Amino acid sequence: MNELETLHQTCQTCQACSLGTTRTNLVFGDGNPNAEIMFIGEGPGEQEDLTGIPFVGPAGQLLSQILEIIDLDRSRYYIANIVKCRPPRNRDPLTEEQDTCIQYLQEQIELVKPKIIVCLGRISACRLIRSDFKITREHGQWVHKKNFWMTALYHPSALLRDLSKRPDTFDDLKSIQAKIKEICPEVYEQVPYRIQK
Numbered sequence: 001m002n003e004l005e006t007l008h009q010t011c012q013t014c015q016a017c018s019l020g021t022t023r024t025n026l027v028f029g030d031g032n033p034n035a036e037i038m039f040i041g042e043g044p045g046e047q048e049d050l051t052g053i054p055f056v057g058p059a060g061q062l063l064s065q066i067l068e069i070i071d072l073d074r075s076r077y078y079i080a081n082i083v084k085c086r087p088p089r090n091r092d093p094l095t096e097e098q099d100t101c102i103q104y105l106q107e108q109i110e111l112v113k114p115k116i117i118v119c120l121g122r123i124s125a126c127r128l129i130r131s132d133f134k135i136t137r138e139h140g141q142w143v144h145k146k147n148f149w150m151t152a153l154y155h156p157s158a159l160l161r162d163l164s165k166r167p168d169t170f171d172d173l174k175s176i177q178a179k180i181k182e183i184c185p186e187v188y189e190q191v192p193y194r195i196q197k
Contacts, residue, residue: 004033004111007104011084017100019085019093025052029080029108036184037072037176038114039063039079040105041155042123043093049086054079059156063120066156066169070177076187078112080105082127092123102127115184117148118176121155140172142179149179 008028014020027044030053039055047057055063067073083093083101093101109117119125122135129143129150142151153172154165180187 002033004029004108007107007111011104014084014101014104017085017097019083019087019097019101022088023085024049026084027052027054027081027086028084029078030054031074031078032076033078033112035076035078035112036114036187037077037116037118037180038109038112039077039118039120040124040128041079041081041120043081043083044086045090045157046086054081055156059160062160063156066159066173069170070173070180071188076190078108078114080108082124098123098127115149116176116179117150119150119152121152121158124155125152139168140175142175149183151176151179 011028012026014026027048041055044054045057045059048054048060054060064073067077082098082105084104085101087093087097117128119128122133125133125135125138129145129152133152135152135154139152139154142149144150151172153176154169159165159169
């Protein structure tokens with residue numbers, strides 16, 4: 001068992017906040033554990049809670065579709081959330097829930113060792129990039145922080161609700177593709193990682 005799998009097992013028994021008592025399944029992470037690029041959302045939704053896999057519901061399916069535009073699938077990136085258990089009725093995770101769970105995400109990042117982190121939505125960006133991050137103004141902008149290149153996209157659930165955000169997201173995707181080619185071109189050169197199911 002590798003270190004990421006060990007961390008997963010540790011998370012499985014976590015009851016440190018109230019979300020642990022209402023979840024169906026813990027939603028740890030998915031994709032290539034050696035990825036150069038990592039996508040991070042806020043928390044699981046209903047389909048994720050049922051399956052234990054992040055971003056598999058309608059928003060996750062849209063995310064997969066838009067990432068295909070820049071030739072990325074889960075064999076080439078790793079994806080996780082700030083909190084590992086679904087907040088009731090898909091509400092935003094509370095600050096105390098994020099505070100309780102963030103250590104697990106930090107350990108995931110340390111173990112995956114990505115060069116690029118893409119925050120999916122406002123909550124992830126405010127937690128990881130800057131507390132006053134404004135997603136409507138700053139999406140697609142790059143910052144270098146703690147040895148990572150970081151940017152944010154609109155959350156795919158926002159793209160489902162508001163089609164007018166999609167052209168901006170297309171531009172942001174092209175920026176991500178350019179950054180990958182600049183600092184980790186091997187993402188596109190390597191044989192895709194086979195995800196174990």
